[in-house]
Amino acid sequence: MKRGLSVLVLVLVSFALFGGGAKEAPKAPEAKPAPKQIVMRLAETHRADYPTTRGDMEFARLVNERTNGRIKIDVYHSSQLGEEKAVIEQVQFGAIDFTRVSISPLSAFAKQFDALQMPYLYRDADHMWKVLNGPIGEEFLQSLEKANFVGLCWYDSGARNFYNSKREIKSPADLKGLKIRVQQSELMMNMVAALGAIPTPMPFGEVYSALQTGVIDGAENNWPSYISTSHYEVAKYYTIDEHTRVPEITIGSKIVLDKLSKEDQAIIKKAAKDSMPYQIAEWKKEEKIAEEKARKAGCIITVLPSNAEFQAAMKPLYDKLSPDLQEVVRRIREVK
Ligand code: GTR
Numbered sequence: 001m002k003r004g005l006s007v008l009v010l011v012l013v014s015f016a017l018f019g020g021g022a023k024e025a026p027k028a029p030e031a032k033p034a035p036k037q038i039v040m041r042l043a044e045t046h047r048a049d050y051p052t053t054r055g056d057m058e059f060a061r062l063v064n065e066r067t068n069g070r071i072k073i074d075v076y077h078s079s080q081l082g083e084e085k086a087v088i089e090q091v092q093f094g095a096i097d098f099t100r101v102s103i104s105p106l107s108a109f110a111k112q113f114d115a116l117q118m119p120y121l122y123r124d125a126d127h128m129w130k131v132l133n134g135p136i137g138e139e140f141l142q143s144l145e146k147a148n149f150v151g152l153c154w155y156d157s158g159a160r161n162f163y164n165s166k167r168e169i170k171s172p173a174d175l176k177g178l179k180i181r182v183q184q185s186e187l188m189m190n191m192v193a194a195l196g197a198i199p200t201p202m203p204f205g206e207v208y209s210a211l212q213t214g215v216i217d218g219a220e221n222n223w224p225s226y227i228s229t230s231h232y233e234v235a236k237y238y239t240i241d242e243h244t245r246v247p248e249i250t251i252g253s254k255i256v257l258d259k260l261s262k263e264d265q266a267i268i269k270k271a272a273k274d275s276m277p278y279q280i281a282e283w284k285k286e287e288k289i290a291e292e293k294a295r296k297a298g299c300i301i302t303v304l305p306s307n308a309e310f311q312a313a314m315k316p317l318y319d320k321l322s323p324d325l326q327e328v329v330r331r332i333r334e335v336k
Contacts, residue, residue, distance in 0.1 A: 040072070047077060058278045059272050149251040156283035161243070179215075180218045191243070202216075208231060212234045224287060232293075232294050237300050
């Protein structure tokens with residue numbers, strides 16, 4: 001009897017432990033693993049409060065919102081990841097995911113971009129935006145694929161003007177012999193040389209001390225950059241000659257973006273474009289604030305009765321363009 005009982009207990013225990021062929025106990029519903037967050041980096045040369053950086057933040061915010069936090073873009077402002085030319089190189093081989101840069105240094109990687117920033121090319125800001133937002137702008141964004149970039153969107157950068165520490169510039173003759181810093185771009189070197197000045201290419205971050213120590217006499221940039229870099233403190237003569245309108249661009253690394261799903265690529269592209277109106281509005285506000293600040297600081301601001309002399313001096317640059325790029329210039333000029 002005792003033995004019979006222990007056999008029964010054994011049988012019951014093994015049923016309890018191994019199911020004994022009985023139905024499996026219902027499993028607790030498994031929580032879906034949270035999708036892995038993708039963290040990406042965007043390099044920006046300007047300070048956190050500059051209008052392009054504000055645009056970058058808006059782009060990052062939209063991507064984050066539209067992927068429910070799955071894709072996070074960290075904006076590294078103030079050249080934390082390096083100066084523009086070096087950053088573009090890193091984006092090209094996939095070490096940095098995105099950057100917002102001026103198209104001047106980008107020309108070294110995609111020569112056709114020279115045609116989009118020729119001196120006195122656009123009649124005004126509206127003309128430039130019609131070009132950038134139309135088929136030509138789209139072709140330019142697409143054309144970057146050949147150089148391993150994904151062209152995402154355009155930002156505003158106003159017009160660039162000359163400034164220096166030596167004298168008032170009223171005509172190209174006043175620029176003669178002055179050492180003028182330019183972006184790291186062959187076109188911009190040729191532009192300054194065509195005006196009779198001595199072009200000195202150097203990264204943005206080095207310009208302030210070069211002005212201060214007299215390594216260079218001047219540079220050229222828009223109002224917000226003139227102020228944000230404090231160049232106005234060491235080069236007080238500013239001439240409104242508006243020699244170029246050089247659009248800003250946000251590019252992604254093709255190597256990196258190709259690894260994302262088509263849906264995520266589309267979200268990123270759309271978010272970049274959707275950040276444009278915000279950046280352009282911020283730009284307009286900042287341009288006024290910066291100009292005001294330069295006036296209040298006592299900068300000597302020269303308004304030219306006409307910039308015809310400057311325009312005439314730029315003609316050889318157009319003649320030097322390859323026939324392909326001359327054709328692009330012709331198409332740009334036709335945009336009404
Ligand atoms: C600014 C532009 C920067 C940088 C700088 C420069 O206007 O926003 O991206 O290119 O000019 O002169 O180096």
